[in-house]
Amino acid sequence: MTDDATDDVTDDAHERALPGLPAPAPLGTSALPEGTYDGAVVLVTGGGTGLGKAIAAEFARLGADLVIASRKEDRLKAARDELAGLGGRVTAVPCDIRDPERVTEVFDAARQAYGLPGVLVNNAAANFPVPAEDMSPNAWRSVVDITLTGTFLMTREFARRHLAAGSPGSVINIGASYAWTGGPGFAHSAAAKAGVQSLVESLAVEWAPYGIQVNGLVPGLMPHQDMTADIRGNLDRAAPARGHEPDGPRRELDARQPALRVGAPRELGWAATFLASPYARFITGHTLVVDGANWQRRGLVSPEVVTVREQMGRGPFGE
Ligand SMILES: CCC/C=C/C(=O)SCCNC(=O)CCNC(=O)[C@H](O)C(C)(C)COP(=O)([O-])OP(=O)([O-])OC[C@H]1O[C@@H](n2cnc3c(N)ncnc32)[C@H](O)[C@@H]1OP(=O)([O-])[O-]
Ligand SMILES: NC(=O)C1=CN([C@@H]2O[C@H](COP(=O)(O)OP(=O)(O)OC[C@H]3O[C@@H](n4cnc5c(N)ncnc54)[C@H](OP(=O)(O)O)[C@@H]3O)[C@@H](O)[C@H]2O)C=CC1
Numbered sequence: 001m002t003d004d005a006t007d008d009v010t011d012d013a014h015e016r017a018l019p020g021l022p023a024p025a026p027l028g029t030s031a032l033p034e035g036t037y038d039g040a041v042v043l044v045t046g047g048g049t050g051l052g053k054a055i056a057a058e059f060a061r062l063g064a065d066l067v068i069a070s071r072k073e074d075r076l077k078a079a080r081d082e083l084a085g086l087g088g089r090v091t092a093v094p095c096d097i098r099d100p101e102r103v104t105e106v107f108d109a110a111r112q113a114y115g116l117p118g119v120l121v122n123n124a125a126a127n128f129p130v131p132a133e134d135m136s137p138n139a140w141r142s143v144v145d146i147t148l149t150g151t152f153l154m155t156r157e158f159a160r161r162h163l164a165a166g167s168p169g170s171v172i173n174i175g176a177s178y179a180w181t182g183g184p185g186f187a188h189s190a191a192a193k194a195g196v197q198s199l200v201e202s203l204a205v206e207w208a209p210y211g212i213q214v215n216g217l218v219p220g221l222m223p224h225q226d227m228t229a230d231i232r233g234n235l236d237r238a239a240p241a242r243g244h245e246p247d248g249p250r251r252e253l254d255a256r257q258p259a260l261r262v263g264a265p266r267e268l269g270w271a272a273t274f275l276a277s278p279y280a281r282f283i284t285g286h287t288l289v290v291d292g293a294n295w296q297r298r299g300l301v302s303p304e305v306v307t308v309r310e311q312m313g314r315g316p317f318g319e
Contacts (some may be wrong), residue, residue: 003027003054003264003265003266004217012103018260018297019161019205019260020259020260020261021203021259021260021261021269024249024264024266027264027266028061028294030061030062030134030270030273032057032273032274032277032279034062034063035062035063035265035271036061036062036273036277037059037063037064037273037277038062038063038064039063040059040063040064040118040119041064041066041067041110041114041115041116041117041118041119042056042059042064042065042066042067042117042118042119042276042316043066043067043069043106043110043117043119043120043121043122043158044056044059044066044067044068044069044121044123044274045068045069045070045095045097045123045124045150046065046069046123046124046125046156047068047069047070047076047121047123048068048072048075048078048080048081048092048266048276049068049075049079049080049224049226050077050224050226051168051174051219051222051265051268052068052070052123053079053083053226054224054265055121055123055174055265055268055269055272056068056079056083056090056121056224056269056275057083057266057269058266058269058270058272059119059269059273059276060083060086060087060088060090061087062273063087063088063193063212064088064119065088065089065090065091065113065114066088066089066090066091067090067091067092067093067106067109067110067113067114067117068080068090068091068092068093069092069093069094069095069106070094070095070124071094071095071096072094073092073098073196074093076093076094079092080092080220080235081269085129089114091110091113091114093106093107094106095108096147096150097124097150097151097153097154097238098116098145098146098149098150098153100153103106103153103154103157104157104159104213106154106158107161110122116161116162116167117158117168117169117240118167118168118169118170119169119171119172119276120154120155120158120169120170120171120172121152121172121174121198121272121276122150122154122174122196123154124144124146124150124151124176125146125147125189125193126142126143126147126174126185127143127147127186127188127189127228127230127231128143128228128231129185129230129231129233129234129308130299131185131307131308131309131312131317132308133317134247134314134317139188140188142240143188143192144188144191144195146192147189147195147196148192148195148196149195151173151196151199152199155171155173155199155203157170158212159171159203159207160213161211162212163210163212167246168210168211168212168213169212169213170209170212170213170214170215170275170276171203171212171213171214171215172214172215172272172275172276173196173197173200173214173215174217174218174219174268175193175197175200175216175217175218175219175287176189176190176193176219177218177289177291177295178190178193179193179194179196179197179218179296180194180197180269180295181295184308185308185311185312191258192241196216197287200214200215200216200285200286200287204284204285204286207285207292208285209219213276213280213281213283213284214284214285215275215280215283215284215285215286215287215288216286216287216288216289217268217271217272217275217288217290218288218289218291219263219268219291219297220262220263220289220291220294220295221253221262221291221292221294222264222267222268222291223235223253223261224265225248236254237311237312237313238252238253238256239252239253239256246317248292250262257292257294258292258293258294258297259292259293259294261292263290263291263292267290268290271288275288292308
């Protein structure tokens with residue numbers, strides 16, 4: 001199982017004047033004891049691609065049985081086969097998390113396969129850059145429905161089943177730092193992620209008495225080969241893949257991070273396996289940011305303002 005940003009992180013470091021943050025430990029290793037998740041069932045939405053697949057992989061390496069759920073069956077099946085190669089059992093369930101009936105079916109399928117999942121990773125989300133004034137009502141609705149409502153529906157179903165069974169559980173919501181800062185050009189996604197962040201804080205308190213933890217986990221820039229064309233296009237604007245393969249290293253992206261490197265997907269996976277582990281039982285309502293301090297970045301001198309329209313190469317509104 002590959003981890004797209006890995007080689008980039010290691011190979012480029014010696015060519016820079018400053019070292020940046022050290023490269024992560026090798027793919028396939030873990031700080032947690034072998035077998036930490038033996039007998040556990042972990043449900044990851046959007047577990048067939050990108051960061052969701054990387055998170056699922058780290059749970060699988062530690063012994064978990066996996067359930068991955070998203071809309072596109074072909075991608076789910078390919079990921080299932082890849083993840084099964086890590087040793088554990090994997091079930092892929094097609095599901096649109098916006099639909100409460102489909103959400104119920106995912107949990108039924110999981111229960112039938114391995115039992116009620118003890119860990120839910122709400123990773124599925126939707127996003128594309130668009131100036132707010134150009135955003136159609138349906139574009140807004142699609143992103144908010146998938147990212148915020150879908151996360152709520154999955155979390156609600158998870159909690160209802162655990163409350164009925166009297167069993168503990170752990171929820172991890174994958175967020176984005178523009179929940180706090182705002183996200184010009186991503187107004188829909190930033191608003192939805194702010195809602196997801198709020199759910200972490202509300203539900204952690206509401207459900208702690210029942211033994212259910214709810215935490216947030218925020219990735220920094222972690223490029224991977226499954227990125228949508230819209231998101232890839234956005235990275236191209238920041239750092240054209242000149243002279244590189246489209247999925248290959250992009251040194252220009254590294255140079256834009258305080259860490260002088262982008263994140264490797266496994267770094268997010270490791271954080272997820274820690275948050276849901278027996279070593280993090282008193283951590284709830286917390287959001288862990290794995291982004292090399294990029295979200296706190298400020299310059300001594302403010303850069304010139306460039307509108308979202310200009311950044312996206314769009315002419316004046318209405319023309
Ligand atoms: C950057 C770092 C942070 C990263 C965070 C992430 O989340 S990365 C994770 C990123 N991963 C993902 O996002 C994965 C999942 N994403 C997806 O499946 C699609 O991107 C989806 C969100 C559009 C949902 O699909 P769907 O089948 O439910 O919907 P649909 O196709 O029917 O479109 C609905 C409406 O949206 C409109 N619209 C669409 N694109 C654009 C655009 N570029 N511009 C403007 N508008 C656009 C479209 O025209 C339509 O409006 P209309 O015309 O009816 O008024
Ligand atoms: N990559 C990055 O640098 C960053 C990512 N993030 C967050 O990390 C998470 C993963 O992002 P990333 O891996 O990059 O993105 P991907 O586009 O690879 O993953 C999104 C996943 O969500 C699934 N999905 C989308 N809509 C639905 C739906 N309606 N029902 C069920 N599943 C759905 C998709 O599968 P399918 O199409 O089959 O439904 C896909 O597997 C997201 O929450 C994102 O916001 C945050 C900051 C930075």
